[in-house]
Amino acid sequence: MATDPTISLKIRTALGEYLKRDPDTILITQHLRDDLGLDSMAVIELLYRIEEAFDLQIPDQDLVGLTNVGHVVNYVEKRLGKTASPASTKKPAKLSKPKGKKKS
């Protein structure tokens, strides 16, 4: 799938800053949890950075589909395009179980 190089770079840069590694080593196909080692809290922190970087608000119901780097890039592209309600336009990918449960 084609991705906007600017958006992709921004997202990989945010990931690279978070993970303290070279953004060039982060691939669009990598799974956030299984390949990059982000637990559920880390994914939330990453999305917080992405919201900031792109001046977006990501609703809770959209989180389930964002499991690999490409999903995040595509999602941001859609949100920056003319799609009004991304949550309703795409059936979310099946959510894999988060690594760690948060205690309240």
Next chain:
Amino acid sequence: MRARVVVTGLGVVSPIGIGVSEFWKAALSGQSGISAITSFDPFSMDGYRSKVAGQVRNFAVERFLDSPHGERVDRYAQFALVAAKEALADSGLQMAKENPHRVGVIVGAGMGGMVMGEREITQLYQQQKPHRVHPNFIPVITLNSASGIIAMAYGAKGPNLTISTACSSSAHALGQALHCIREGRADVVITVGADASITPLVFAGFCSLRALSSKFNDQPEKASRPFDRMRDGFVMGEGAGTLILESAAHAKKRKARVYAEIAGYAATSEAYHMVIPREDGVDVAHTMRLALADAGMTPAQVDYINAHATSTIIGDAVEAKAIRQLFKSRADKIAISATKSLIGHTLGAAGAIGGIASVLALHTGQIHPTANYDDPDPACALAGLSRSAQERRMKVALLNAFGFGSNNAAVVLKQATK
């Protein structure tokens, strides 16, 4: 028979040194850690009545830790991690050889994660964007973030508690750790006091309470002067202290060096006022008496008192009065020192850092000076106070700590038996 509890490791982050040897050397030489707060970036100190504090300078957590545990916690918990690392190394304890379920962590903290707390609150109120509140805000400001992150850093799976009783928090942490080991619920407790809240809002709050010194803004090192006639309030400090407490049997088994014994503890409430102590000193005297009784000792056995002594007009006078009530004619024979004269009032860390000064006094036979005790206030003059370091043979020390919310703590320490 209840287990005896000993101290086998020490660690400290303070305005006069990061690391015990730097801290103790500076303390014995009477070095002041109080300096001007130049700004609360981005605004100046102009609107603040008090402009001085005991600040830990040039602290960058990554210089002290080789693990990522310090990255997502607030400054006070970073201090706690660094002090815990030093204390554990000092104790020689190797977690890989320990039953992790028998190693606990008890932290005393008064204010907690106020650096991030203030920033996030300010941004929310200014920008009114709730979705921009950082996802780590809650885990960071939750008061047990330090006890949690220390357990994670070392795999300590025993009791994990946070005691928050304002300025007496870590004296109570020491007491609770003593109980925990005495009762057989842990072999080792990593006992910590930590606070880092020299932040624009907290500092303003203490200014508004008229609790801070404001007469010595141009001479910061003179501002903290417990028991002196010119004292006019406390000086805020920040830091952390860690003491590794363990059962004497456990320490013996692993041939650990023993600094001192924690022999007794008492916790009381004056049930009187949120911020003012009872002026008759009766409850403070009662607390010290109870702690000595818990240790199986009498007031006649005390050689040294590490006083709470914050440099407030009322607080110091009440403590001195209580010491006179309890120790009577012996009051002037007991060596006394006020650690806050050197580093300011580190709030939740004060009990632990005072505890370290007490342990080192028993261990080395040296007592650090009480800085700025230039003109003894007749209302609280005690002959055992000195502007100079003292050398004494000491077997028993008493640590006092009192906190807002009308609460008192006292801890009795004993010289290690040879």
